[in-house]
Amino acid sequence: MYALSLLDKSPISSGESAISALSNTVNLAKRAEELGYRRFWVAEHHGGTELASSAPEVLVSWILANTSSIRVGSGGVMLQHYSPFKVAEVFNLLSSLAPGRVDLGVGKTPGGLPKATAALQAYRAAKPDFVEQLSDLTAFLDNSAMAKVGEALAFSGPRPPVTADRFLLGASPDSARLAAAHGWNFVFAGHLNGDPGNLQLSLDTFRKQSGGKSAILALAAYASENAAHAAVQISELKIFKVFLDNGQSVSLGRRDQAEEFARQAGAKEYCIEERKPSVLHGTPESIHEELARLSKAHGIEEFILEPPAVSADERLASIELLARRPLSAAA
Structure with a gap:
């Protein structure tokens, strides 16, 4: 049994504007809710012209306002750029606006070109240590009423009735171990690192270190009624x-x-x-066969699927085809 969720990076197609790309993402989220996907995540990328989502927390708030039941979150906030206190404030506020519907996913990479990274970190005295940042963020989220900063107590409010679910994005056993040590869920970025040995070791590490919890596996996936058409679309990427x-x-x-x-x-x-990017592609039946195989082999209970950077209509058609089966029990 496995559930399906979605990650969208708001790709800007040739001849399209960022406004259109963001509108396409919101429309995809609305349709995902109608189809029964568990969660819808948006990404963070800086300094490029091909992806429109540079501030996931802003896009998350807009999608929350335009949907009513699907979980919405970041996949993820690039924590090295920000104060953990501020990230806790933002997601406590989002969780107060939409209790029980917010996910906080964080990543370690900069998510952009070097000059964009330098601009984001221009006022930092030193590059932050990610492990320390994650520890601080966990403390702020756990103790939103009063969290200690040095010798002072700071309120990272508002205090939501249900805090955001927490996910660490990574593609290594070290990331899996870090997630388990801080009580975070772990999402293995299979769309970025598809090495089977690394996948197995990372998932086993998280399961062992977290006391038996199952990680989420993120994959790029594209479905079409015609397998040959899917292959042609992917061959151009x-x-x-x-x-x-x-x-x-x-x-x-x-x-x-x-x-x-x-x-x-x-x-x-x-x-x-x-x-060539690693994209699971074919008919919806063949894709679900592969997801079922991965679920059985690795104990995966949820997949986060990223539609590749094809047209908005193609991305929409793909998620509709994959939703033919009940998504809460797709296997």
């Missing part, structure tokens, strides 16, 4: 992985973006590899 001379590597949607990332990072030498 590309990612460009840039390897910098300092050992850093980042995947981006276009070659010129990969080159710009290297330039902004000040790399003297770099190389770029063109790759």
Whole structure:
């Protein structure tokens, strides 16, 4: 048995505006609610022109106002840029506006180009330690009435009747271990790292460290009535992985973006590899067969599916096809 949820990054198609892309995301969330998806998440990306969602908490609030029952959240807030106290305030406020419907997902990566990262962190004296940030954020969320900051007590209110559910996004055993240590749910980013061995080890680590809890698996997925059509759509998608001379590597949607990332990072030498993204695709029946296999093999009770950057109509059609079966018991 497994449930399905969605992640949308508000892709801006060629000839489209960010306004249209955000409108498409809201429409997708409304339809997802009608179809019975469990949750709808939005992402955080900075400094690029191909994705419209740079402030997930703002988009979350708008989607909450335009829906009535589906859980809505961030997939995720890039915590390294922000004060944990402020993130707790924002999500306590959202949870007070829509009690029982808010998810807080956080990630470790910067989610953008180097200059955007520098601008976001311009007023920090030093780069924050993610583990310390997650610990502080957990404390603020757990003790929203009074949380300690140094020697002072601060109120990270309002105090919601139900706090946001918490999810740590990652793709390694270390992330799984960190999530379990702080009492957070763990979402394995299978759409970013599909290595089977790493997946197995990460999921096993979380289950063992959390006392038996099941992680959520995030995947990119695209369904069509015609398997050949799905294959053609996916064949046109590309990612460009840039390897910098300092050992850093980042995947981006276009070659010129990969080159710009290297330039902004000040790399003297770099190389770029063109790759095919990992997208589960085919008919809805074949996709559910694979989800059922993964669910059985790894004890997965919920999948978060990301429609790839195809047209808005294609993304909508895909989630409708995958919802043919009752989503609370899709297997």
